[in-house]
Amino acid sequence: MTLRVGVVGGGQLARMMIAPAVEIGVDLQVLAEQDGMAAQLAASAVGDYRDADTVLEFAKTVDVVTFDHEHVPQPVLRALVDAGVAVHPGPDALQYAQDKLLMRARLDELGMPQPDWAAVSDTAQLQEFLDGHGGRAVVKTPRGGYDGKGVRVVSAATEAEDWFAALAEDARGGRLLVEELVDFRRELSQQVARRPSGQVRAYPVVETIQRDGVCAEVIAPAPHLSAPLSDAAARVGVGIAEGLGVTGMLAVELFETTDDRILVNELAMRPHNSGHWTQDGAMTSQFEQHLRAVLDLPLGDPSPRQEWAVMVNILGGPASGSLDDRLGSVFAAHPAVKVHTYGKDPRSGRKVGHVNAVGDDLDDVAYDARAAASLFQD
Template identity: 70%
Template sequence: MRVGVIGGGQLARMMVPPAIELGIELRVLAEVEGSAAGIAATAVGDYRDAATVVAFARDVDVVTFDHEHVPQPVLAELAAAGIPIRPGPAALAVAQDKLYMRERLAALGAPVPAWAAVHDASELGDFLAAHGGAGVVKTPRGGYDGKGVRVVRAADGADDWFAGIDEHASGGALLVEELVDFRRELAQLAARRPSGDVAAWPLVESIQRDGVCAEVVAPAPGGEALTDAARDLATTIAAGLEVTGVLAVELFETADGRLLVNELAMRPHNTGHWTIEGAVTSQFEQHLRAVLDLPLGDPAPRALWSVMVNVLGGPAGETMPDRYPIALAGEPAAKFHAYGKESRPGRKVGHVTVTGDNLDDARSRARAAAGFFQN
């Protein structure tokens, strides 16, 4: 069995250990030499070039992704060549354009914030006037980790983005949403195989800093009342969009206790990294099983609590392994994951996870372990 992964980031890197364990041959098409996934059999090429992608994919049984940015015309060339693509082009189209995502979620009856497509400052002003004078503007394509997202309180608050809209990519519109009054951010991950079987992990809490996921707690503390609703919502979305592989549904828990869908990701997700140590089947193993249409593994947690803390930025002038002598000795209960990336402000260069029976202790140890890699 051979799986081709387009994209050479840390998500592809973390598919390598379960691929080895299952005897799956993993091949990666990376953007540059020295990528995070360079520990796998790696080719280097432009994922936006159809000839490059098709040539890479001809010797694998199925193609999957480290990111959702492969253009639809390239996906069409893969499909025309008879190469299985999971998730498929129709599902990926939803993840690639936030306006289309809102349309499809609305059609499925999924709860979402009030939203609109706005083409100019006048339309943006009308939306703000109808929603308390504030809104969240998003670029339909390309935004991630806080990029392409902006809170606005005036009609001219997105003029620079309106000036740079790509008419062909997003229909000349930006997405604006209500500024949601939420208690916290949650995430529900599930995996679906082509035959339709779905397995879901526990609902988790995601703590954001500057628009970037900083910590994840599994399961979400006090989230028992939302568990069934979140799992059913992810299952409905996975089936309705015919997602194959891991689906992450990022959620707001509103001040009045409702769930609203914020974003979707159709690949392993930062909020699922805790599953490597904290679940019977990790999201990376499950993704490989799903795209190969193998029976799904048990997603049950292996400990009462798992806390994952991202290492953001990393030690200046050093790598994470440079700090291992003190870090591994200081927190021997923590599990350390380095992504093979150079330190850079705000960059995700790794993560640590601690599991245990006491949430406060696990959180304290995970934060301390990540702290060894900050200056």
């Protein structure tokens, strides 16, 4: 009997689950927005993921429901569970990826290393935090932010007045999250896979390079990372996966501080940009691993295939034409690089694809990936 996985969300993450699903004989169904990238390649239904009846009807066609984003409302998730649908990750775990205030409070309970933080409901409370943390801090909207959205570095509470005003107009009320401005050396990401029966596998910790709040590059494994910090990152990732009851892929975004500590920045409970290198650089890609995990199948080997892998995002794409127009020149100049496109129209700052390069010399691998990605840009 063919196993059937339903993915809520038709973006590039769902799209990249299709190939491994075909390879292992899984029937992948997608509940997509009308212009969803995955809907171009997979059997799909078009509907609103915020509507419980729509999602419940979709769930009737599959054995398990998973996601390519964390935006499905809790009432919809709870309705699925109440109807007996297998949902991975479930609402009890997803709430911590959906609400950063809940996440911070729960990670404190689990004893995870974090920046100093507070929930603030007005400018007076924010200013008090600023005064106690050197006059600068990071303010975040608790829900909905990604790729630098919903995040501000402020040096005066008045710089968040518009966000407080928006909260005041919202019938639900709410608070902002404020965090200390961490003095960090670089950003890291620890990915972990966990299946419902409890098996856990951790990938090598990687370095992520951000530009304008968006992930631009990933180097796997993170160069020059000490063994104690690498082991600590794995312990944190596994501890969070188990402590929150995550099923599927989990990405724990981390700061490596200038005093040789790691601190948890944010969480994603799905395949993640920091794991795209695994498509060509790991024994088991994050996309196949996610499918195995949500179906409660034995997890695959997360070990690297070669010493180094570098992923470079294609941001924006060509000013005219399509990515397809550039493939010939990219393949001719860099035959060892793997290209992954998302079926998106080019737009400034938009993630429209990525390239992966692997090998035994980091300088050569990084050059190949960067040069190939640059050929898609004007």
